[in-house]
Amino acid sequence: MKTVAEINEKIRRGEAVVVTAEEMVEIVKEKGAAAAAREVDVVTTGTFGAMCSSGAFLNFGHADPPIKLGGGEIYLNDVPAYAGLAAVDTYIGSTSISRTRGMEYGGGHVIEDLVRGKEVELRGRGYGTDCYPRKEIETTITIHDLNQAILYCPRTAYQRYNAATNSRDETLYTYMGTLLPEYGNVTFSGAGVLGPLGRDPGYRTIGVGTRIFLGGAQGYIAWEGTQHYPGKGLGTIAVVGDLKRMDARYLRGCTIHRYGTSLYVGLGIPIPILDEEVARTAGTDETQLRTNLLDYGVPRRERPVVREVTYAELRSGRIVVGKKEVPVSPLSSFRMAREIAWTLKRWIEKGEFLLSEPVERLPADRVFRPMKQVAPVPLVREVMTRQVVTVGPECSIAEAARILAEKGFDHLPVVDEHRRLVGIITSWDIATSVGTGKTRVSEIMTRKVVTAREDEPVDSVARSLELHSISGVPVLNERGEVTGVLTSDDLSKLVGRRR
Amino acid sequence: MRRKVLLRCSRERGGPLLAELVKETGLLPHLLRADLTARGSELLISLEEEEVETLRTSSFLKEKGVELREIKRTLQLDRESCTDCGACISLCPTGALRLGEDYSLQLEEERCVFCGLCVPACPVRALKMGEF
Numbered sequence: 001m002k003t004v005a006e007i008n009e010k011i012r013r014g015e016a017v018v019v020t021a022e023e024m025v026e027i028v029k030e031k032g033a034a035a036a037a038r039e040v041d042v043v044t045t046g047t048f049g050a051m052c053s054s055g056a057f058l059n060f061g062h063a064d065p066p067i068k069l070g071g072g073e074i075y076l077n078d079v080p081a082y083a084g085l086a087a088v089d090t091y092i093g094s095t096s097i098s099r100t101r102g103m104e105y106g107g108g109h110v111i112e113d114l115v116r117g118k119e120v121e122l123r124g125r126g127y128g129t130d131c132y133p134r135k136e137i138e139t140t141i142t143i144h145d146l147n148q149a150i151l152y153c154p155r156t157a158y159q160r161y162n163a164a165t166n167s168r169d170e171t172l173y174t175y176m177g178t179l180l181p182e183y184g185n186v187t188f189s190g191a192g193v194l195g196p197l198g199r200d201p202g203y204r205t206i207g208v209g210t211r212i213f214l215g216g217a218q219g220y221i222a223w224e225g226t227q228h229y230p231g232k233g234l235g236t237i238a239v240v241g242d243l244k245r246m247d248a249r250y251l252r253g254c255t256i257h258r259y260g261t262s263l264y265v266g267l268g269i270p271i272p273i274l275d276e277e278v279a280r281t282a283g284t285d286e287t288q289l290r291t292n293l294l295d296y297g298v299p300r301r302e303r304p305v306v307r308e309v310t311y312a313e314l315r316s317g318r319i320v321v322g323k324k325e326v327p328v329s330p331l332s333s334f335r336m337a338r339e340i341a342w343t344l345k346r347w348i349e350k351g352e353f354l355l356s357e358p359v360e361r362l363p364a365d366r367v368f369r370p371m372k373q374v375a376p377v378p379l380v381r382e383v384m385t386r387q388v389v390t391v392g393p394e395c396s397i398a399e400a401a402r403i404l405a406e407k408g409f410d411h412l413p414v415v416d417e418h419r420r421l422v423g424i425i426t427s428w429d430i431a432t433s434v435g436t437g438k439t440r441v442s443e444i445m446t447r448k449v450v451t452a453r454e455d456e457p458v459d460s461v462a463r464s465l466e467l468h469s470i471s472g473v474p475v476l477n478e479r480g481e482v483t484g485v486l487t488s489d490d491l492s493k494l495v496g497r498r499r
Numbered sequence: 500m501r502r503k504v505l506l507r508c509s510r511e512r513g514g515p516l517l518a519e520l521v522k523e524t525g526l527l528p529h530l531l532r533a534d535l536t537a538r539g540s541e542l543l544i545s546l547e548e549e550e551v552e553t554l555r556t557s558s559f560l561k562e563k564g565v566e567l568r569e570i571k572r573t574l575q576l577d578r579e580s581c582t583d584c585g586a587c588i589s590l591c592p593t594g595a596l597r598l599g600e601d602y603s604l605q606l607e608e609e610r611c612v613f614c615g616l617c618v619p620a621c622p623v624r625a626l627k628m629g630e631f
Contacts, residue, residue, distance in 0.1 A: 178586075187586070187589065253623075255622055256622060257620050264623075327591075328588075330586075331585070334583075336583065
């Protein structure tokens with residue numbers, strides 16, 4: 001049908017037909033893929049989302065007397081940068097956080113400030129050598145003072161990504177944003193029809209060396225992205241470009257509340273419409289783009305799938321989870337994705353941007369394997385105390401005290417007639433009730449109980465105990481019945497066992 | 500244009516304040532939010548502009564020992580900074596924040612009840628809450 005060289009020739013002559021992916025969906029719907037392939041030369045895409053695996057290589061040039069920062073320490077506006085390269089090279093990653101301001105300011109913000117031309121404070125330490133005698137440096141730099149500033153992101157532009165919700169009775173703060181309790185909301189990331197890799201899921205036109213829109217300038221696909229997993233439709237790409245030419249409108253440092261810092265990266269890929277097949281995939285509408293809604297309430301690598309959703313549903317702003325309709329937040333900006341696709345379209349129409357043929361295809365058979373762990377993390381059910389004694393809410397405090405003393409427990413779950421948890425009392429609650437005149441367990445119990453699930457890893461319970469300053473939690477099975485208690489004592493024993 | 504008004508009275512006072520207000524002044528406020536704080540009970544209500552004056556000049560406030568504050572400042576959206584990502588919209592309990600037809604963020608100030616959930620959730624700190 002068509003070749004990239006032929007399309008470039010049309011671009012040079014100002015005759016190429018360039019449309020955005022949103023427009024392509026309509027064209028394919030109206031005329032079919034075959035006609036669309038004849039008519040359209042290039043489809044432009046765009047995405048603007050937080051991409052944690054991003055950062056920049058910087059070269060400071062040499063001080064006088066010179067210092068070797070490699071092997072030492074480097075801070076940019078108090079944010080630690082990598083000091084494992086040559087004397088004055090570094091890599092500042094988006095998730096590195098300020099030693100003084102914490103999550104409010106991180107590597108992503110440093111990159112944005114550099115692109116804005118702002119002064120950035122450089123502090124560094126070296127150990128001193130015969131050729132690099134200096135041991136400390138403190139100066140301010142701007143992007144213009146750097147020899148090179150190269151944006152390099154090892155993983156961007158996920159082909160698709162799961163949507164998130166939360167089954168727990170507490171709010172969760174995750175990389176998928178704030179997730180309200182009891183399926184209170186849903187979040188998702190990704191530009192849907194405008195998402196670059198999803199327009200060419202077989203990577204027929206996208207590969208190493210493909211010229212792209214990156215941060216407001218021209219950049220390139222450098223390699224397959226980390227965790228590239230084409231078999232599951234989870235392809236990713238590594239991208240590279242000249243930070244000095246980029247625009248802070250398309251590179252924004254950000255803070256994901258109580259999670260960390262990151263960098264919003266604007267990225268767009270042109271898809272040359274070589275034949276009918278590419279036209280068809282480039283024109284797939286959002287009702288055909290599916291992803292899984294996962295329950296982030298389960299702190300495991302394999303989170304349970306709540307249901308399958310389409311991007312059309314997610315985009316509508318409300319989706320049904322269980323019996324209720326809940327609001328949806330995109331985390332990546334569709335308006336910015338659209339702006340990027342339009343900008344790329346204009347560049348190509350004006351002949352300022354030519355397409356490039358990939359020099360290497362992206363691998364189609366790569367799999368994303370889990371981390372090899374030499375010591376598996378124990379689950380709650382393996383560690384919890386099973387001889388759990390419970391009482392009803394009408395039980396007297398004196399009886400509860402007797403049970404705790406006799407069994408040597410500190411926690412007594414309170415359950416209703418169906419063995420459902422309604423509260424908990426501890427020896428501390430009993431101690432402080434003395435002299436208050438209260439007689440029933442229901443009068444002194446804590447009703448909002450922090451709980452654990454049997455199949456949860458103990459690490460997440462340890463975090464929960466620490467967050468709530470408590471010493472134990474009742475463990476519930478999937479029916480909500482109390483099957484055990486996990487205490488800080490159980491966790492202490494575990495540390496002993498691990499050694 | 501409806502105005503937001505905060506009514507505050509001491510904790511000890513008790514009683515069905517809103518019902519009394521409706522009965523005695525004949526006004527029909529929208530209840531936006533009710534809190535019991537260390538400073539006392541607080542009711543955030545909205546009224547038409549002229550109704551606020553009616554309430555302010557009525558004897559009701561004095562008799563019941565209720566303090567009235569008109570809310571002037573509100574949730575502020577920095578358009579320059581906002582990327583229209585939408586992280587805030589599913590957290591907004593009243594739909595004051597939503598994406599418009601062109602997928603840009605719309606803030607309908609009248610519906611905001613100052614819960615503040617959206618402020619820290621904004622990745623680029625484009626939302627700020629004015630004190631009241």
